Amino acid sequence: MFIKAAQEKDIAAGGMKAVTLEGRELVLCNCGGTFYAVERACGHANARLERGALTGWILTCPLHYAQFDVRSGEALSGPVPKAPDSAHADPADPALKTRGLKTWPVRSEGGHIYINITVR
Numbered sequence: 001m002f003i004k005a006a007q008e009k010d011i012a013a014g015g016m017k018a019v020t021l022e023g024r025e026l027v028l029c030n031c032g033g034t035f036y037a038v039e040r041a042c043g044h045a046n047a048r049l050e051r052g053a054l055t056g057w058i059l060t061c062p063l064h065y066a067q068f069d070v071r072s073g074e075a076l077s078g079p080v081p082k083a084p085d086s087a088h089a090d091p092a093d094p095a096l097k098t099r100g101l102k103t104w105p106v107r108s109e110g111g112h113i114y115i116n117i118t119v120r
C-alpha cells in the first residue's frame with residue numbers, strides 16, 4: 001500500500017528529505033526528478049544519511065563517506081579510514097562491515113510522493 005510521504009516541490013533535484021512513515025525512518029532522494037526511498041541509517045554505523053551528499057544515484061554518508069546506490073541500496077564502498085592528521089572526531093571502526101540499505105518502491109503522482117512501505 002502506497003502512503004503519501006512528501007510533496008515533490010519540497011525536495012529539490014539532487015536533494016534529500018528524511019521522513020518517518022509508520023515508525024520507519026526513511027530518506028527520500030530526488031535524482032533528477034526521479035525519487036527513491038532508502039533507510040535513513042547508514043549501513044556502516046547508523047549515521048543519518050540525509051546529512052550526506054547525493055550525486056546522481058550515489059549517496060555518500062556524512063560520517064565516514066561510505067557510498068550507496070539509492071536505486072538498489074547496494075553498498076558501493078565502505079568507510080574511508082581516518083587520515084593521521086585529520087581532525088575528524090569519529091574514526092571509522094574497521095571491524096564494522098558496511099551493509100546495503102533497505103529500499104522501498106516510490107511513486108510520484110499529482111505533485112506528491114508515495115512510498116510503499118509494506119514491501120520488504
Ligand code: FES
Binds near residue numbers: 047062080
Ligand atoms: S556511519 Fe556511514 S560510513 Fe560510517
